[in-house]
Amino acid sequence: xxxxxxxxxxxxxxxxxxxxxxxxxxxxxxxxxxxxxxxxxxxxxxxxxxxxxxxxxxxxxxxxxxxxxxxxxxxxxxxxxxxxxxxxxxxxxxxxxxxxxxxxxxxxxxxxxxxxxxxxxxxxxxxxxxxxxxxxxxxxxxxxxxxxxxxxxxxxxxxxxxxxxxxxxxxxxxxxxxxxxxxxxxxxxxxxxxxxxxxxxxxxxxxxxxxxxxxxxxxxxxxxxxxxxxxxxx
Numbered sequence: 001x002x003x004x005x006x007x008x009x010x011x012x013x014x015x016x017x018x019x020x021x022x023x024x025x026x027x028x029x030x031x032x033x034x035x036x037x038x039x040x041x042x043x044x045x046x047x048x049x050x051x052x053x054x055x056x057x058x059x060x061x062x063x064x065x066x067x068x069x070x071x072x073x074x075x076x077x078x079x080x081x082x083x084x085x086x087x088x089x090x091x092x093x094x095x096x097x098x099x100x101x102x103x104x105x106x107x108x109x110x111x112x113x114x115x116x117x118x119x120x121x122x123x124x125x126x127x128x129x130x131x132x133x134x135x136x137x138x139x140x141x142x143x144x145x146x147x148x149x150x151x152x153x154x155x156x157x158x159x160x161x162x163x164x165x166x167x168x169x170x171x172x173x174x175x176x177x178x179x180x181x182x183x184x185x186x187x188x189x190x191x192x193x194x195x196x197x198x199x200x201x202x203x204x205x206x207x208x209x210x211x212x213x214x215x216x217x218x219x220x221x222x223x224x225x226x227x228x229x230x231x232x233x234x
Contacts, residue, residue: 009214012092018217019074021089022138025224026067029135036128043182043189044139096221099210103226107202130228137224140179144204145211145219149175153212168212176204 011017033041149171156167180200184192211219 013215133227179204
C-alpha cells in the first residue's frame with residue numbers, strides 16, 4: 001500500500017471526518033421526513049428520539065441540539081476546506097459504492113438467498129422510500145455499529161484490556177444479532193422469518209467488519225447505497 005493511500009485510510013477512519021462526511025446524508029433524511037410528513041420513520045432514529053424523550057426533553061428539539069453539538073465538536077476537531085479534504089470525501093463515496101456492490105452478492109452467497117427488504121414497504125412513492133433507506137444507513141450505523149459495536153470493543157480492549165481480535169469477533173456477532181432482531185420488535189417490527197433474520201445478521205456482521213476496518217463514514221454510505229440499490233433494482 002502506497003504512503004498516500006495509507007494516509008487516506010488513516011484520515012478517513014477518524015471519527016470527526018466520518019461525522020462530517022455523513023452530515024449531508026443525515027440532513028437529507030431528516031429534512032425529507034419533515035417536509036413529507038412521512039408516517040413511517042427509521043426504527044433506530046425513533047429509538048434515539050424516544051430515549052431523548054425519556055430525559056424529559058422535546059424529542060425533536062433535543063435530537064436536533066445533540067446532533068448540532070456533535071457536529072460542531074467534530075468540525076472543531078477537524079477543520080475542513082482543503083482540496084485534500086474534499087478529495088477524501090469523494091474517495092469515501094467511491095469506496096462505499098464498491099463495498100455496496102459487493103455486499104449484496106456476498107451475503108447472498110453466505111445465506112443462500114437474497115430476501116426482499118421490508119423497510120418502507122407500503123409507503124407510497126419511491127422517492128419517500130429512498131429517503132427512508134438513506135435514513136437507515138445513517139441511524140442504524142450510528143446505533144448498532146458506532147455505539148454498540150464500537151463501544152463494546154472500546155470498553156473490552158481499553159478498559160478491560162481484553163484481546164482485540166476476540167472481542168471484535170464477539171462484538172460482530174452480538175451487534176449483528178441485535179441489528180437483525182431489532183427489525184422484528186415493537187409496533188413497527190416485521191413478522192419474524194428465520195431466513196430474513198439470518199440474512200440481516202450476516203449483513204450486520206459484514207457492515208460491522210467494514211466499520212472496524214474503515215470507520216463510520218464509509219460504513220454509513222455503504223449501507224445507504226446498498227439499500228437504495230436494492231430498492232431501485234426491484
